[in-house]
Structure formats: structure tokens, C-alpha cells
Amino acid sequence: MTNPYKSNTCDEIVFSSFFKNHSKALRNFIFYKYGDKDQAEDLVQEAFIKLWQNCTTVPIEKAKSYIYTIANNSSLNVIAHQKVVLKYQKDFSGFDKTNESPEFILEEKQFENKLLKAIENLNETQRVAFLMHRIDGKKYSEIAEELSIGIKAVEKRIHLALFELRKEIENFK
Template sequence: MSSSEVCNESVFSIFFRKNANALRNYLYYKFGNLSQAEDITQDAFIKLWQNCADVPLEKAKSYVYTIATNSSLNVITHEKVKLKYQKRNTQNVRIHENPEFLLEESQFKEKLLKAIEKLNETQRVAFLMHRIDGKKYSEIAEILNISVKAVEKRIHIALTELRKEFDYFK
């Protein structure tokens, strides 16, 4: 009986550092709850560690994504999913910006968030993974287990829908 590479602490640690943030962001974009995404990400990696002998390294990424997605679906059953953004702790000094500009900026951000919330889940997830995480279409396709063409279509449709909300995006 041979032990899986995943059971090696240094291999597991490297795998965790390489994939944990991306998994957390994926869950956040998909389900809209940051603390839930963080908890479920941790749980998925704990389950991977507990089952490391049964999961080959090349299947580990798919394993944690599947565990995390299923756990998230169980947690949010019967809830309406709303996308929320975590406010970043950036203390921008805006002394020289006029109040009218600040109001317009605030209204624009609110309108953008509402427009992104209106996207269907598949479009929203692909769009945010590309635009926020900077993932390539091929990376998104691998994570979502779809073709690159499907990713392109989802992002194209998302942009089309967002353009409908904002005339000056054209």
C-alpha cells in the first residue's frame, strides 16, 4: 500500500499555498459570502488532508473544488445569493476631490455592483475570476471544468449585459 504524495506535509503545504486563495475567491464570487468562503475553503483542505491517501496529487485540485462547492450548496440551500464586495482597508486621502465627484463615484460603484449581481451565476463567476483574479480563460476553464470557448462566451455575455447598464462602456 503506497501513500499518496498529498500525505507528504511539504507537498500538501505547497499545494495549499498555491490553491487556497483561488478556491476562497471562487467560492466568494459564486456564493457571495466571504466568511463562508473562508470557512469552507479551510474545511475542504482539512478533508483533503484526512483523505490524502485516497487522493492522487493530480486529482487534489478537483477534489477540493468539488468538496467546497458541495459544502457551499448545502449551506446556502433556500437562500437567495447576493454578491457582496469586501471593502478594502485602503485609506485614500480624498481631500482634493470635490463632493460631486465623490457622490458620482459612489453611485457608479453601487450601480456596477447591482449590475454584476444581476448576471447569472455562471457569467458572474467567470467574469469575476477573469477581471478580479486576473485568471486566464484556460485557468477558468480548468477550474470550472468547461471548455475555453464556454468561458469566452460567459464573459462575452457578461460584458454585453454590463454594457446595457452603462452606455459609456461601449
């Protein structure tokens, strides 16, 4: 007895086409949600590897949902691990911080860290909409369609994100 899904998802041409069509969007989704590009790329690869390993049980119609769920869950696992690592580093910091670099470079690095922290502190809905607009250059209508929300909701999320970022940067000065 043959499995009807095997000819679909397990077909290398179908799988390759599916990968090409969805890998960038999945990477951007994970990057926007969690803020680490390298981690996002790794998690996308892992999600597609798991899809390939389970191609006989995952129909192509459900593959998109499957890879997003796998990548999101893997991200949450990585974040939980990072929290443990950061707690350990905070408690046992052995880094020697010197003032050997020029003042401008130091200030620039501090500002960059502050900006990244401010973006990280945005709530998820604001951060995702903001990064999709500013990094991907997507129009409000495209963002609204991808997130299944109205254009006004996208406008409000981006406006609130900018407001929060301005507030954080003003506090930095």
C-alpha cells in the same frame, strides 16, 4: 500492510505544497461562483481540513477534485441556510431604517447593492468568466484554459455579462 497513499497525501510537505498551489484558485472559484469572499476563505479551509482528515483514503492525484467537490457542496449547504435566514429576516424585519446619513452615501450604497445584485443575477458561466477577467485580471486565454472552453466562448460570456450589467444599471437611474 501499509497504505500506498499515506506517504503521499498525508506527508506534511506534500500537503503543504498542495495547499499553497491550490488554495488561492479554490478560494477564487468559490468566491466567483457564490460571491462571498469570507465564506469562500472559510470553505477552502474546511475543504483542506477534510482532505487532511481523509488523507489516507484520498490519493494526491485526486485531491484537487476532492477539495473542489467538498468546497462546492459546502457552499450549496451555506446558501440553503442563508435562504432560510433571509426568509426569516424578510418576514420579521426589525431593522429601523432612518435617513440620518447623507444623501450621497445612501445613493452610493444603493448603487453598490444594485451592482452586486446585478452581478449575482448573472448566470454562473457569465459571472465566473466576468469576475476572473475583471477581478483577477486574467486574460481570455487563461480563463479559457481554466474553464476548458474556447477563447470565443469566454469573449461571449464576458460580453453578455457586460450587456446584462449595463441593462441593470440603466434601469437604476
